[in-house]
Amino acid sequence: MDLVIRNATLADGRRNIDIAIDGDTIAAVGLALQVQAGRAIDVGGDLVSTPFVDAHFHMDATLSYGLPRVNASGTLLEGIALWGELKPQLAQDALVERALQYCDWAAARGLLAIRTHVDVCDERLLAVEALLDVKRRVAPYIDLQLVAFPQDGLLRSPGAFDNLKRAIGMGVDVVGGIPHFERTMAQGAESVRLLCEYAAGQGLMVDMHCDESDDPLSRHIETLAAETLRLGLQGRVTGSHLTSMHSMDNYYVSKLLPLIAESGVAAIANPLINITLQGRHDTYPKRRGMTRVPELLAAGVPVAFGHDCVMDPWYGLGSGDMLEVAHMGLHVAQMTGQAAMLQCFEAVTATPARILGLQGYGIAPGCKADLVWLDAGSPVEAIRLRAARRLVLRRGRVISEAPPARAALRLPGRPEMVDFRLNRAQE
Known part of the structure; x- marks a missing residue:
């Protein structure tokens, strides 16, 4: 495989999903895929969506x-x-x-x-x-x-x-x-x-x-x-x-x-x-x-x-x-x-x-490898935050990247960083 995205949450609620990409096409979608790839991206449980x-x-x-x-x-x-x-x-x-x-x-x-x-x-x-x-x-x-x-x-x-x-x-x-x-x-x-x-x-x-x-x-x-x-x-x-x-x-x-x-x-x-x-x-x-x-x-x-x-x-x-x-x-x-x-x-x-009438749209084997990694844990959180697009893939190729939305705090006794998201265990 050219690329595998690991530990993704999908819009339908599935979690810990891997997405294997071969060329411009999604080759496999599932839990803990046993595949080798030229590049692996662990999204840490974040939402990966269709475009x-x-x-x-x-x-x-x-x-x-x-x-x-x-x-x-x-x-x-x-x-x-x-x-x-x-x-x-x-x-x-x-x-x-x-x-x-x-x-x-x-x-x-x-x-x-x-x-x-x-x-x-x-x-x-x-x-x-x-x-x-x-x-x-x-x-x-x-x-x-x-x-x-x-x-x-x-x-x-x-x-x-x-x-x-x-x-x-x-x-x-x-x-x-x-x-x-x-x-x-x-x-x-x-x-x-x-x-x-x-x-x-x-x-x-x-x-x-x-x-x-x-x-x-x-x-x-x-x-x-x-x-x-x-x-x-x-x-x-x-x-x-x-x-x-x-x-x-x-x-x-x-x-x-x-x-x-x-x-x-x-x-x-x-x-x-x-x-x-x-x-x-x-x-x-x-x-x-x-x-x-x-x-x-x-x-x-x-x-x-x-x-x-x-x-x-x-x-x-x-x-x-x-x-x-x-x-x-x-x-x-x-x-x-x-x-x-x-x-x-x-x-x-x-x-x-x-x-x-878009052809090949979806996250399933055989679909085009068009994907968006969002700085959110669910579709609802993505809407709430108008979440940053960490990565945008078109036909398996990265066409845009952005950092996560974070702010540094200078408050005594409080965390040094805030990301506006709920505790990830609650997502």
Whole structure:
């Protein structure tokens, strides 16, 4: 073997596990493996996880905060207006460099798969060309999946559908949409039908920004689920945001949830951004704005969390840390039970990996040797601490290392060092 990781805790609760790696593949997983390896790493009972996966991001806008000006109100609509101002000024080289810098951050965070939406309403398709270039460059260390996103509305923006088709022809992977941004509810429903029919004809996946609104009558997720069933797209369709569901009548939701589950449509919540941008018209009480994550999960709907934005016209914070996303999602959805907190960890790892259709993802013989050693003893502790990534492996090769989080104390009669973790016997 090339490498063996010893004494690991896995996300499913198994402890004292060894992971043997041969080349770019996991060869064996078990207790006290009797194997020889060129290098052995004893992680001392720490958590070793599959990589983090971001199921919803906007890499064409990332790290553009302050261009051409700062979002003074911090609202969704001002962010959209700012992006409209910025698009004519975009330079491909600068866009590529910002995206590559973000991918550096992602790799260091153990975030090795990202689904990013790319605006196709610019006739030049400059951002599409830039992110296709980025996708090729980062392929050795990050799986980058692109969504053709008609940001200004498929029917509302002249030429958007033709541009979307051109982007798919250039190599973009997934069909996107934004039905709630069309001028009428009827046009929104028509955009869903057109896009799903196109995706079905092309054999493609679908991921739509859907009902990113506080309006409880924004119900395009219903249309998306129905079209998925009609066209046989089960397992290939995702509804992102779904924030209007937070404000919907409970009786209607009791009808909607079984429809989504039957259709096989997955849901992606974006806790950091949903909690920031929604509820802006409220005084008090203010709505949380995030979709009904526990209820969706209870209905059998796969739910992932996305980062959505990092330092762009919509959000001036963020650093590519999916544990921060899980941390916010856990709090906003009040998912503080033990099983629920584990679901939040899965929402940034295994669940989005399934939604993206990642091959060879997992910790089992035959899976790709993509692993993250975390400075934590369990998934819950990893979320609590937003744990340091001690080691990040991509295809069996170390691509990032970081020291553990420690602080030296100068307190009489107290330990000289603190690591913010419980006694390891209690983990």
